[in-house]
Amino acid sequence: GQNIDQPTEMTAxxxxxxxxxxxxxxxxxxxxxWYQQHAGEAPTFLSYNVLDGLEEKGRFSSFLSRSKGxxxxxxxxxxxxxxxxxxxxxxxxxxxxxxxxxRGTQLTVWP
Amino acid sequence: xxxxxxxxxxxxxxxxxxxxVTCSQNMNHEYMSWYRQDPGLGLRQIYYxxxxxxxxxxxVPEGYKVSRKEKRNFPLILxxxxxxxxxxxxCASSKGQGxxxxxxxQGTRLTVV
Numbered sequence: 001g002q003n004i005d006q007p008t009e010m011t012a013x014x015x016x017x018x019x020x021x022x023x024x025x026x027x028x029x030x031x032x033x034w035y036q037q038h039a040g041e042a043p044t045f046l047s048y049n050v051l052d053g054l055e056e057k058g059r060f061s062s063f064l065s066r067s068k069g070x071x072x073x074x075x076x077x078x079x080x081x082x083x084x085x086x087x088x089x090x091x092x093x094x095x096x097x098x099x100x101x102x103r104g105t106q107l108t109v110w111p
Numbered sequence: 112x113x114x115x116x117x118x119x120x121x122x123x124x125x126x127x128x129x130x131x132v133t134c135s136q137n138m139n140h141e142y143m144s145w146y147r148q149d150p151g152l153g154l155r156q157i158y159y160x161x162x163x164x165x166x167x168x169x170x171v172p173e174g175y176k177v178s179r180k181e182k183r184n185f186p187l188i189l190x191x192x193x194x195x196x197x198x199x200x201x202c203a204s205s206k207g208q209g210x211x212x213x214x215x216x217q218g219t220r221l222t223v224v
């Protein structure tokens with residue numbers, strides 16, 4: 001089966017750095033996504049990794065190790081508006097057409 | 112403006128009364144999919160489509176039907192809704208075979224009583 005694990009909750013303070021980890025076991029792999037979802041809203045795209053290594057995009061970076069089935073999302077200079085759920089998702093499956101989501105990590109940023 | 116439009120945003124219905132949730136995208140995307148989101152379970156894929164007339168089951172297809180007669184539209188049909196289909200539903204589209212950024216609709220909150 002498909003298994004994507006990420007912590008349920010994390011807290012941090014404004015200005016800090018936080019790392020949200022994601023481990024996965026899926027049949028077939030064609031990329032890993034991170035999405036941000038504020039309460040009651042639709043998910044929005046943050047990053048995509050298909051090769052090993054670090055992708056940096058402003059305050060957000062994402063890392064992938066395919067051999068370890070591991071990714072993390074790094075958020076720097078945290079702001080209150082970063083309080084949201086962060087969703088790890090793997091594109092794969094036997095037909096390489098499926099998108100599997102983890103249950104999300106609820107991040108709370110305190111002043 | 113590039114967008115995915117779902118309708119309705121909110122719906123309360125009774126058990127057994129057929130309903131359709133519409134989804135339309137204006138980005139000429141090949142890949143479209145439907146998800147349901149339940150507390151503690153995250154987003155689960157119901158059905159997906161890689162192109163016109165090509166659809167396939169996701170994790171939780173039971174009780175749902177879809178069709179993809181045109182590229183822009185991907186309606187979700189509940190032939191006989193039951194209370195366990197009460198959920199928040201999202202439609203999404205992405206370019207190519209799906210391994211690209213997904214654009215989500217605003218969501219449909221469905222309650223079946």
